Amino acid sequence: MSESLGWEAIAAVDQLLEDRPDKVGHDFSAATRRLATWRDALVQRQRHSPARRDNSALERVNAAISVILGGQFPLGRVPWPEIARVRQQLHELLRDEVDQPAAPTGTSAETTRS
Amino acid sequence: MALWDLANADCIVVMGSNIAENHPVAFRFVTEAQQRGAVVVHVDPRFTRTSAIADIHAPIRSGTDIAFLGGVIRYILANDLWFREFAMAFTNIATIIEDSYRDAEDNGGVFSGFDAKNGSYATDSWQYQGEVLASPLAEHVVTAEGVAQTTGLPPPTDPTLQHPRCVYQIMRHHYERYTPEMVERVTGCPQNNFLRICEALTRNSGRERTSAFCYAVGWTHHAHGVQIIRAASIIQGLLGNIGRPGGGMMALRGHCSIQGSTDIPTLYNMLPTYLPQPNAYLPHKTFREFLAAETVPTGWWHNFPAYMVSLLKAWYGAHAQPANEFGYNHLPKLAGDHSQLPMTLAMVEGVVKGQFVLGQNPVVGAVNSELVQRGLAKLDWLVVRDFAMTETANFWQKGSLIQSGELAPSDIATEVFFFPAAMAAEKEGTMTNTSRLVQWHDKVCDPPGDNRSELWFIYHLGRRLKQLYAVSAEPRDAAILALTWTYPVSGDAAEPDAAAVLREINGYTVADRKQVTSYQALKDDGSTACGGWMYAGVFPAQHDNRARSRRPDGPGGRGSHQGWAFAWPDNRRTLYNRASADLEGRPWSERKRMMWWDAAQRKWAGTDTPDFVPTKAPDMRPDWSKHPEGMDALGGDDPFIMEADGKCQLFVPSGLKDGPLPTHYEPVESPVANPMYPEQFNPAAKLWPRPGNAIHAPQDPNYPYVLTTYRLTELHCGGVSTRVMPHTAELQPEAFVEISVELAQELGIANLDWTVLSTARGEIEVKALVTQRLRPFLIDGKLVHEVGMPWVFGWEGYARGAIANVLLAIHGDPNTSIHTTKALTCAVRKGRLLPSAKAVAHV
Numbered sequence: 001m002s003e004s005l006g007w008e009a010i011a012a013v014d015q016l017l018e019d020r021p022d023k024v025g026h027d028f029s030a031a032t033r034r035l036a037t038w039r040d041a042l043v044q045r046q047r048h049s050p051a052r053r054d055n056s057a058l059e060r061v062n063a064a065i066s067v068i069l070g071g072q073f074p075l076g077r078v079p080w081p082e083i084a085r086v087r088q089q090l091h092e093l094l095r096d097e098v099d100q101p102a103a104p105t106g107t108s109a110e111t112t113r114s
Numbered sequence: 115m116a117l118w119d120l121a122n123a124d125c126i127v128v129m130g131s132n133i134a135e136n137h138p139v140a141f142r143f144v145t146e147a148q149q150r151g152a153v154v155v156h157v158d159p160r161f162t163r164t165s166a167i168a169d170i171h172a173p174i175r176s177g178t179d180i181a182f183l184g185g186v187i188r189y190i191l192a193n194d195l196w197f198r199e200f201a202m203a204f205t206n207i208a209t210i211i212e213d214s215y216r217d218a219e220d221n222g223g224v225f226s227g228f229d230a231k232n233g234s235y236a237t238d239s240w241q242y243q244g245e246v247l248a249s250p251l252a253e254h255v256v257t258a259e260g261v262a263q264t265t266g267l268p269p270p271t272d273p274t275l276q277h278p279r280c281v282y283q284i285m286r287h288h289y290e291r292y293t294p295e296m297v298e299r300v301t302g303c304p305q306n307n308f309l310r311i312c313e314a315l316t317r318n319s320g321r322e323r324t325s326a327f328c329y330a331v332g333w334t335h336h337a338h339g340v341q342i343i344r345a346a347s348i349i350q351g352l353l354g355n356i357g358r359p360g361g362g363m364m365a366l367r368g369h370c371s372i373q374g375s376t377d378i379p380t381l382y383n384m385l386p387t388y389l390p391q392p393n394a395y396l397p398h399k400t401f402r403e404f405l406a407a408e409t410v411p412t413g414w415w416h417n418f419p420a421y422m423v424s425l426l427k428a429w430y431g432a433h434a435q436p437a438n439e440f441g442y443n444h445l446p447k448l449a450g451d452h453s454q455l456p457m458t459l460a461m462v463e464g465v466v467k468g469q470f471v472l473g474q475n476p477v478v479g480a481v482n483s484e485l486v487q488r489g490l491a492k493l494d495w496l497v498v499r500d501f502a503m504t505e506t507a508n509f510w511q512k513g514s515l516i517q518s519g520e521l522a523p524s525d526i527a528t529e530v531f532f533f534p535a536a537m538a539a540e541k542e543g544t545m546t547n548t549s550r551l552v553q554w555h556d557k558v559c560d561p562p563g564d565n566r567s568e569l570w571f572i573y574h575l576g577r578r579l580k581q582l583y584a585v586s587a588e589p590r591d592a593a594i595l596a597l598t599w600t601y602p603v604s605g606d607a608a609e610p611d612a613a614a615v616l617r618e619i620n621g622y623t624v625a626d627r628k629q630v631t632s633y634q635a636l637k638d639d640g641s642t643a644c645g646g647w648m649y650a651g652v653f654p655a656q657h658d659n660r661a662r663s664r665r666p667d668g669p670g671g672r673g674s675h676q677g678w679a680f681a682w683p684d685n686r687r688t689l690y691n692r693a694s695a696d697l698e699g700r701p702w703s704e705r706k707r708m709m710w711w712d713a714a715q716r717k718w719a720g721t722d723t724p725d726f727v728p729t730k731a732p733d734m735r736p737d738w739s740k741h742p743e744g745m746d747a748l749g750g751d752d753p754f755i756m757e758a759d760g761k762c763q764l765f766v767p768s769g770l771k772d773g774p775l776p777t778h779y780e781p782v783e784s785p786v787a788n789p790m791y792p793e794q795f796n797p798a799a800k801l802w803p804r805p806g807n808a809i810h811a812p813q814d815p816n817y818p819y820v821l822t823t824y825r826l827t828e829l830h831c832g833g834v835s836t837r838v839m840p841h842t843a844e845l846q847p848e849a850f851v852e853i854s855v856e857l858a859q860e861l862g863i864a865n866l867d868w869t870v871l872s873t874a875r876g877e878i879e880v881k882a883l884v885t886q887r888l889r890p891f892l893i894d895g896k897l898v899h900e901v902g903m904p905w906v907f908g909w910e911g912y913a914r915g916a917i918a919n920v921l922l923a924i925h926g927d928p929n930t931s932i933h934t935t936k937a938l939t940c941a942v943r944k945g946r947l948l949p950s951a952k953a954v955a956h957v
Contacts, residue, residue: 022230022231022232029463029804032460032463032465033463033464036463036464036465037464040464065465066449067449069449069450069456069460069465070394070395070449070450071450072450072456072460073450073451073452073456073459073460073800073802074232074450074451075383075393075395075448075450075451076232076234076771077229077232077234078232079395079449082395
């Protein structure tokens with residue numbers, strides 16, 4: 001589940017980099033929301049898989065959220081080069097995830113609330 | 115300036131404040147000045163109790179303050195009424211600006227350097243010719259290349275003021291169109307009223323007389339709020355009303371230690387006492403790089419490394435060593451704007467998982483209340499601490515969205531922890547507010563039951579976190595483990611010792627743990643620790659708490675009352691007080707004596723602590739052949755020591771994000787087109803339009819009226835503390851909206867009729883108070899109505915009513931990210947909300 005959410009988040013970041021919206025703000029929402037959803041799924045996976053001690057995926061997605069949020073609410077210029085690097089790192093993260101043996105993922109990724 | 119120094123003013127202009135009702139204690143000094151003959155002016159859209167006492171009341175349309183103040187600047191310059199000796203010596207009026215500078219007058223309403231794509235400015239063209247004047251605050255560095263630079267020479271000037279790009283000529287050109295006619299056309303203030311104020315201000319400024327401005331959030335809460343304050347500062351610089359008795363800019367701070375919460379900040383972009391927070395996108399990767407980038411070559415801020423190292427020593431103690439850069443990497447780095455408004459939106463996006471709310475009631479006090487509630491509903495957990503139930507703590511049960519039926523409590527999974535808090539008299543500690551006055555208050559009695567102080571909560575939370583992470587080897591937990599957290603506790607509740615915290619903020623020598631007596635003792639080698647350099651001296655010995663001192667000057671005394679509490683820095687009551695003396699160090703006049711150069715003693719003397727190097731003679735000049743740094747680069751005639759060039763900044767080369775000179779832009783929401791520029795509103799304003807936070811277009815016919823909000827004397831701050839008290843609640847029993855007689859007639863509304871106020875953010879119903887205290891304005895030939903509503907009501911307590919902030923939008927000033935509460939647009943109609951659309955329960 002978290003892998004598909006990851007690809008959705010990367011697609012939203014791709015779209016952001018393609019559009020490079022002139023006015024910051026709401027245009028970043030899709031990427032921010034999808035990354036947050038992915039993050040929540042990773043949290044659930046962590047909580048429901050006590051044996052899984054590797055936090056690196058969660059840490060990397062959290063770091064990505066910081067960069068995207070910094071673009072959504074920038075101080076001065078939007079950090080486009082850093083956002084491009086984030087996309088690259090998220091690709092690498094998903095490749096690493098696929099390379100790892102599957103682990104029990106707990107209940108569900110539906111952690112966002114109404 | 116000190117509050118009591120207002121009594122020494124010859125003219126007081128209250129603008130952006132209703133001082134009589136919101137700062138009644140401070141207002142006694144205004145009335146004292148008036149009794150001594152001072153002229154009191156109130157510039158405000160509403161006629162309030164301040165207006166009733168004032169000699170002149172000038173109503174202006176909300177949000178047009180810069181047009182008014184720009185008109186005053188033009189009046190001063192055009193009539194050559196500025197205090198020439200003061201301004202020529204102490205301001206940058208003669209400094210020459212870069213060739214590439216283009217003024218908003220000649221550049222379509224924006225200054226040179228504007229990037230329309232990002233809505234931000236590069237400041238290169240605003241600089242002094244051939245130099246870059248760096249701002250000491252990291253967040254103010256708009257461009258990454260904004261590292262401090264200097265040519266090692268004084269800034270270029272033209273003392274004849276003929277150079278077309280000297281500040282004087284730039285200002286004359288910039289404000290040329292701010293005529294009395296234009297002031298009336300933009301603000302609605304009649305010309306004769308405006309001119310009376312200009313005459314009063316200029317007549318009461320100069321060698322023998324001084325004038326003061328008093329302001330509060332009526333200036334700050336705009337998308338161009340910082341520039342409003344700047345405009346008044348320019349007036350005061352031109353008229354010589356800074357650093358002198360009865361002269362200055364009186365920032366009337368909020369009651370609940372608001373000044374303290376910026377000094378020892380709850381702000382995201384500052385470390386204690388205005389040190390910059392490191393930024394991930396600036397050259398701040400290592401401590402060495404950070405200090406190199408942020409240390410200003412000249413002026414007092416050159417001492418930044420000593421303050422920064424001492425802060426890290428106070429926080430991380432033995433874990434802060436030269437080998438680990440004094441723990442610099444424990445500090446989080448800014449990645450963007452993490453202030454309250456963006457973080458509210460981030461909550462709505464689902465990014466934020468939990469929130470602590472201490473000393474706040476954001477469902478009532480934060481703009482766009484329903485969006486705030488939507489954000490709270492997305493959290494996993496919410497901690498609220500207060501001594502009575504607040505709207506923030508029970509939003510899930512009684513909130514606007516629950517009342518309207520949009521959400522049910524069962525839809526909200528946020529786990530709310532409501533902690534009982536101690537009241538002020540049930541705990542000891544300090545309050546820091548107007549005048550930078552740090553005042554200690556003792557505990558009168560124990561709080562009842564499980565109520566605890568904020569200090570207790572934070573201390574024990576930190577202690578438990580340290581226990582939880584004790585075995586962690588994760589780098590991200592290192593900051594918590596390294597933190598010094600050794601405050602003594604006492605009593606059954608294990609209450610931490612607040613005096614111990616203040617001692618740490620004051621600072622001490624590491625080797626023998628002796629209190630430092632002043633910030634001059636702080637070092638950059640790790641031998642001193644200090645939690646906030648500006649507070650050094652508040653606790654200069656183990657048992658000497660100067661904040662607790664209560665010794666006022668008697669009749670015939672110095673009048674600075676330095677024995678009453680502690681004013682940072684260095685118990686100094688008037689900042690930049692070197693400016694109270696002329697170039698040679700003599701008081702500008704006997705009547706306005708404050709500081710003077712004592713040639714026999716070779717030091718500055720006077721009624722206050724000098725805000726200057728005490729032994730620097732007035733005729734000292736920097737030896738530029740030696741490439742001076744720090745204070746050595748400022749002469750004995752450079753009073754504004756926190757500025758890199760020691761001058762009052764009439765024109766600001768660095769440090770502002772929306773232009774070097776204040777310019778009239780309309781509020782983001784306005785019923786009129788900007789009569790002065792093609793740019794409708796501040797082009798650098800922080801806008802975050804999104805569903806639930808739509809912004810009205812200029813002149814939107816659906817929202818034709820100006821809306822302003824304000825407090826009430828009888829209901830304190832967010833209201834809960836006084837709404838739950840019967841004796842204060844009965845004084846203001848329910849919410850209301852003030853509507854002019856003219857608008858009421860137009861809409862068929864009678865006094866006490868129900869009305870519905872609406873914006874694109876929400877709707878509320880509230881009773882009308884039809885009053886002559888508000889009058890319509892004639893703006894550019896069009897009648898504009900303004901309505902006003904107190905924002906202090908909610909659904910808790912005895913005095914209840916609609917939350918005005920349901921109507922407001924989230925957008926911010928580009929410099930501070932502060933919200934706009936004083937000038938928006940709305941619709942008004944007679945009647946009540948449809949049951950399904952009720953936003954607030956009037957129980």
